[in-house]
Amino acid sequence: MSRRFGAARLGREALMVLVACAFIFPFYVFFTVSMKTQAEVASNPLGLPTTLHLDNFATAWNRGDLGEAYLNSIIVVALSVLILVGFGSMAAYTLARRLSRLSTVAYLVFLVGLMIPLQLGMVPLYQFMNSANLLGTWTALILFEAGHQLPFTIFLYAGFIRALPREYEEAARVDGAGPVTMFRRIVFPLLRPITGTVVILTGITTWNDFLTPLLYVGGSSQQTLPVAIYAFRGEFATDWGVLFAGMAIAIIPLLIVYFFLQKYFIIGFASGIKG
Amino acid sequence: MTSAVTTATSPRTTGPTPSGRKGRLTPGGVPYALLLPAFVLYAMVVLYPTLSGAVYAFTDWTGRADGTKFVGWANFAEIFSDVAARSALRNSLVIAVSVTVVQTLVGLALALALHTSLVTRNVLRTLFFAPALLPPVIIAFLWTFILTPQGPLNTVLRGLGLDFLAQNWLGDSSLALWTVIGVVIWQSAGLTMVIYLAGLQGIPTELNESAALDGASWWQRTRLVTVPLLIPATTVAMSLTLISSLKLFDQVFAMTGGGPGYATETLSVIMYKEAFVSGRFGYSTAIALVLTMIVFAFTMVQLGALRRFDVDR
Numbered sequence: 001m002s003r004r005f006g007a008a009r010l011g012r013e014a015l016m017v018l019v020a021c022a023f024i025f026p027f028y029v030f031f032t033v034s035m036k037t038q039a040e041v042a043s044n045p046l047g048l049p050t051t052l053h054l055d056n057f058a059t060a061w062n063r064g065d066l067g068e069a070y071l072n073s074i075i076v077v078a079l080s081v082l083i084l085v086g087f088g089s090m091a092a093y094t095l096a097r098r099l100s101r102l103s104t105v106a107y108l109v110f111l112v113g114l115m116i117p118l119q120l121g122m123v124p125l126y127q128f129m130n131s132a133n134l135l136g137t138w139t140a141l142i143l144f145e146a147g148h149q150l151p152f153t154i155f156l157y158a159g160f161i162r163a164l165p166r167e168y169e170e171a172a173r174v175d176g177a178g179p180v181t182m183f184r185r186i187v188f189p190l191l192r193p194i195t196g197t198v199v200i201l202t203g204i205t206t207w208n209d210f211l212t213p214l215l216y217v218g219g220s221s222q223q224t225l226p227v228a229i230y231a232f233r234g235e236f237a238t239d240w241g242v243l244f245a246g247m248a249i250a251i252i253p254l255l256i257v258y259f260f261l262q263k264y265f266i267i268g269f270a271s272g273i274k275g
Numbered sequence: 276m277t278s279a280v281t282t283a284t285s286p287r288t289t290g291p292t293p294s295g296r297k298g299r300l301t302p303g304g305v306p307y308a309l310l311l312p313a314f315v316l317y318a319m320v321v322l323y324p325t326l327s328g329a330v331y332a333f334t335d336w337t338g339r340a341d342g343t344k345f346v347g348w349a350n351f352a353e354i355f356s357d358v359a360a361r362s363a364l365r366n367s368l369v370i371a372v373s374v375t376v377v378q379t380l381v382g383l384a385l386a387l388a389l390h391t392s393l394v395t396r397n398v399l400r401t402l403f404f405a406p407a408l409l410p411p412v413i414i415a416f417l418w419t420f421i422l423t424p425q426g427p428l429n430t431v432l433r434g435l436g437l438d439f440l441a442q443n444w445l446g447d448s449s450l451a452l453w454t455v456i457g458v459v460i461w462q463s464a465g466l467t468m469v470i471y472l473a474g475l476q477g478i479p480t481e482l483n484e485s486a487a488l489d490g491a492s493w494w495q496r497t498r499l500v501t502v503p504l505l506i507p508a509t510t511v512a513m514s515l516t517l518i519s520s521l522k523l524f525d526q527v528f529a530m531t532g533g534g535p536g537y538a539t540e541t542l543s544v545i546m547y548k549e550a551f552v553s554g555r556f557g558y559s560t561a562i563a564l565v566l567t568m569i570v571f572a573f574t575m576v577q578l579g580a581l582r583r584f585d586v587d588r
Contacts, residue, residue: 013393020399023461027405029427030417045420046430083316091313097305106310113321117522117570119546119563121324123556124331127338128324147320150313179306208410210525211543215551226410230529233416240420247413258408262401265408269466270473 034244041240053241060246063235068221069228069250076138076213076224077206080145084153084202085195087146092157093183097169107158113151118212126215136220141213145206153198160194161187197268207254225250332564336557343557350561360562362537363545367521367566370456370541371573374520378460379513382467383505387497389468390475400472404465411462415529418458419445445531448538455539459526463519467512474508475501510581514574521570542566 033041034056035049044050060066095107125144126135134140164187172186210226217223219231229250236243258265332350336343354360385403389396406414421427422444429441444454478501486496524543527533533540533548542562550559 012388012391013395016388016393016399017395020395020402024402024405025427025431026417026421026461029421033420042425045425046427046434087313087316090309094305094307094310098307102307103310106314109322110313110317113317115518115570115574116321116325117518117563117567119522119543120328120560120567121321122328122546122563123336123550123560124327125320125324126550127556143316144320147316150317150321154313179304179309183305183309204408208408210410210412211528211547226412229410229416230412233529243416244420247416251409251413254408255405258405259401262404266400266404266469266472269404270469 030244031248033240034248036241038239038241056241056245057249059242060232060249063242064228064232064246066225066228066246066249069223069225072138072217072222073207073224076141076145077203079138079142080149080206081199081203083142083146084149085198088150088153088198089157089188089191089195090183091150092154092161093187095154096158096161107154110151110154113148114155118148122212122215129216135216136222137217138222140216141222141224144212144216145202145209149202149205153202156194156198156201157191160191164190196264197271200265200268328560329564331557332561334557336560337554338556346557350558351565353558354562354565359533359537359540359545363533363540363542363562364565366452366538366540367523367542367569369452370459370523371517371521373456374459374523375513375517377456378464378467378516379509381460381464382512383471383502383509385464385468386471386475387501390472400468404469406462407466407469409462411525412529414458414462415526418461419530422454446535448535451531451535451538455527455530458530459520459523462526463516467516470512470515471505471508474505478504506581510578513581514577517573517577518570521566521573542569 029046032047032049033045035053036044036056037053040049040053091110095103095110129135129140129144132140134143168186168190169182172182177185207224208226209224210230213224213227214230218227223231229247232246233243236246333345333347334343335346335349354364389400389403393399423429424441424443424446428444432438432441442450445451482500482504483496486500491499522543523541524547527539527541527544528547531539533544542565546559546562546566549555549562
């Protein structure tokens with residue numbers, strides 16, 4: 001480790017740390033401003049807060065309905081991911097293992113979904129949700145999130161299943177397992193690594209989504225965190241301290257989970273995106 | 276449900292198995308019933324709305340049940356004569372090209388720097404990737420504050436004696452688009468970096484070592500050995516960035532709302548306004564159809580171009 005710890009190496013290390021400091025400067029601003037009073041933000045936008053003004057957090061929590069928004073976000077993410085893992089893995093199993101023209105066409109139909117911008121179907125789907133009386137409910141949002149991320153989920157699962165040896169399935173077949181039992185007991189457990197990736201990728205996407213939640217549940221009691229923060233900004237336009245405290249409340253859990261599980265996040269993203 | 280499953284499996288595919296697998300017992304009889312829930316959901320929220328959207332793009336639909344008429348290409352003609360839509364079209368293209376190019380270069384540089392044996396390597400990877408995980412709306416509000424005329428960025432610049440660099444970043448219409456582009460790249464460069472790091476791990480170290488023995492410098496090895504082997508990672512990183520930056524909505528909507536004037540308007544923002552502020556569903560959907568065509572065209576061109584450079588395929 002310490003061998004060849006020369007000046008060049010030290011220089012490189014210092015340079016990268018410097019780059020990183022510039023890069024995370026916004027986070028410094030984020031957390032310092034969240035603890036400043038309105039007057040302090042105006043007079044001293046950059047320095048450390050003189051006192052830890054933690055009232056901002058209480059105000060943000062109470063005024064922004066953040067508790068409710070948290071719960072909504074958790075429910076929407078959990079149910080969407082559950083549907084994606086269940087429906088996605090089953091569909092991918094059929095598409096990867098059943099070699100026929102129909103399954104090839106079906107796979108292509110799903111893959112096109114990776115490219116179609118949601119904007120093209122946005123208005124018709126909004127009108128559909130409206131006429132089905134689903135606007136302002138989690139149901140609309142969950143259907144949307146799960147449906148839109150199915151192509152990517154199926155793409156990940158199918159790639160993984162193709163690389164999976166068939167011996168376990170053949171053995172189970174010999175033992176008389178039907179296709180559904182085989183999927184549940186043999187195949188699905190083998191998919192664990194890619195299921196982890198699917199959960200992380202689709203979970204993050206759903207948690208962060210803004211446009212559709214704004215349309216479907218904005219202003220209702222079922223709105224998710226990004227929508228609640230957006231509404232909050234309208235209310236606290238000039239009080240950056242309170243707004244930032246609210247934003248911090250919304251992202252701190254995400255950051256904590258990330259820093260503890262960062263290896264899985266990074267590997268998940270890398271392997272998921274490479275396909 | 277159960278009966279569907281059994282009937283679907285009973286005529287097990289005993290027919291032609293792909294050559295090479297002949298005689299092997301394969302789980303070929305996976306029932307289509309397993310595909311059904313996913314397909315129904317996908318058809319309901321993606322296929323059907325998208326196809327009907329492609330039809331509505333040619334109508335004057337406003338959402339009322341009666342009186343929707345086909346108007347032919349009128350909506351599309353309007354896009355090219357409407358100042359707001361024209362700016363949005365131009366801005367979306369500028370954003371897509373510049374974000375894709377710069378983010379790929381920044382991500383590649385970060386990955387190359389962090390693929391070496393730095394002590395701080397893992398910490399830095401974690402840091403650079405963090406913004407990519409956070410809600411774009413929140414990132415947008417954070418930067419709105421940083422970029423205000425009396426805000427932290429200008430304070431830092433003045434503190435460094437660089438007063439001439441202090442700007443009204445989001446309020447100046449000749450600058451705002453580039454500011455938005457910078458924020459988007461700041462947020463997602465870590466994503467490109469991670470894709471490249473994964474690509475770098477797939478390159479055998481022997482290649483670089485033998486090139487080093489032959490006397491190649493670090494720069495030569497990077498340019499002639501490493502980067503060409505990163506073409507597959509580049510394809511993935513660039514297509515992903517291209518598609519998402521063409522559809523850019525959150526950051527613009529939350530930071531500038533498309534302003535000042537039409538300076539930062541994008542196709543997604545303008546179609547949101549046309550649909551949900553002005554109630555012009557047909558026109559808005561026509562804009563979406565143009566966006567879709569651009570996404571398809573760009574993706575095809577890009578995949579084709581990168582495939583030509585790919586040594587492996």
